[in-house]
Amino acid sequence: MTAVLPLALRTAREQVDPTLRAAVARLDRDSRRVSEYHFGWVDADGAHTEAGGKALRPAMTLAATEIACGAAQPGIAGAAAVELVHNFSLLHDDVMDGDASRRHRPTAWTVFGSSAAILAGDALLALAPDVLLESDAPHAAVAVRSLSATTRVLIAGQAADLDFERRQDVDLTECLSMAHDKTAALLACACSIGALSAGASREQVRALHAYGTELGMAFQLVDDLLGLWGDPQVTGKPVLSDLRTRKKTVPVVHALTSGTAAGERLWELYAQPDPLTEEQLHEAAEMVRRAGSEDWTRQECRRRLELAEAQLDAGSLGDTTALGELAEFIVRRKL
Template sequence: MTTLLPPALRTARELVEPTLRSAVARLDADTRRVGEYHFGWIGVDGAPTDAGGKALRPAMVLAATETACGTAEHGVPAAAAVELVHNFSLLHDDVMDGDTSRRHRPTAWTVFGSSAAILAGDALLAVAPEVLLESDVPNAAVAVRSLLTTTRVLIAGQTADLGFERRQDVDLTECLGMAHDKTAALLACACSIGPLSAGAPRESVRALHAYGTELGMAFQLVDDLLGLWGDPEVTGKPVLSDLRTRKKSVPVVHALTSGTAAGERLWELYEQPEQLTEAQLCEAAEMVRRAGSEDWTRGECRRRLELAEAQLEVGSLGDTAALGELAEFIVRRKL
């Protein structure tokens, strides 16, 4: 069943896409083509398409800006900048992870080559601060600093994620820290950078940043569950995809460190030098369940959502209905 998209997502695409297209249009012709393909604006042949993403992070920027400042439009430059940084990370992640499909299309690196995809990601990262600095928002420089700091944290999270593949001593605390850096930090930025750039009260900015942090953790936990049991027709990835690549996601690390017989068997499967068979992949998923790790992850997701909602009570904020709808979508999507 298709999850109903909140109206805020459609509004975000309508408001932010012109700024995104203008930013990508600055790039040289070859890099621009990779960027436009990755964003879903053109096909492999260069013909126009409409295969873009959901614009979740821009929607969070706009909803938070409206909540703190009374109007969403003040957050458009920040929303575009965050989306550029996010897609920089996606282009690089697809290369590093060897993913061949995103949004039910071939990933950019499979079409244009790894080097071209990496350079396109670099280019998106470079133009993101320009979008903010060239806008008329009052605190553009402060917002750029927040964006760049967040990018540094995001890269640290991705570095840790890659490092986990070579390690056998990853514990749950480390794994949750990686999830924060790789995912939650950018969502925290998305929830705070619009109000920050528009001059919202410091208390509101802090509350929205904390809200985005907890919501981002819930987001990553849902993603980790989808990486094990998500519907390929919806996720665009094979079932049990994280187990195929032996990723050490939160539920997997919880199982591996659980001290249970199921966790020990999962270790045996993860340490096997040969590629896991389909039967072994199904067994590995069952071991995660038997270790209690699926239930624990779902419970932790609910706890993080409760912590996020509590932040909205302390920030002297306006109507938070749009933020709530987006939060509901985050944890209900594709499950």
């Protein structure tokens, strides 16, 4: 049975979509068409549809804004800017990873071509600072610098992920660093931009940024488990999808570097030149389990959530119920 979405997620898209749509409407015709399809607003023929994502990052921005000032409205521009950067990364990642489906339908590059998808991603990235600077939120210039720095970290994370595909010596520390850069950094930025938009104190901004970092790590760890064993109805991707492409995610690298017989067998499967058969894919997943890597990843996820909660407790913050509900939703996806 599908879990009920937290209130923050159910309302974030409604609150942020008008700003997102107005920003995308400023793009050239071709980039606008690809972007509107990618966001789930239209189908491949341009007809209206509703197939968007869950708006987790905007929800975190708005929740952080409300914690800091009692209202979500000041954080809408920041939430939209973060979502633009996130979707820039998704458009590019789908091309680089060769992913053919997202949100249960074909990815933009498979419909419009790789070049068009890359250019649309570039266009979304260029819109993000404008959306922030055109708002009347406090510290908008600081927020732009933060988002720009975070984008550079995100790109570095994707570069590391691509580099891992060619390397045989990836260790767990490197893999966790890549997970931080690709995922946790933007979730941290989403929270801190929400606090900045509310004119929060430096201590509140720091606490919410640290919270987003730890929650972002938990989010990526759950994603890594879903990439191995997730229900396609939940993930929108085939079962064992990360093993099919031999990605070096956290549980996989934990297994590969475990020094166990299961880890050695997983190396053999990853090193073979031919595509893995269905039988071999299931064997590879079993090797991850036998190496203790599924259990370790679950435990690390719980540890990160505890660290996130500790940041809220130490940050002299108000009602953090919404952020807590978002954290529970992230865990319920798998753990």
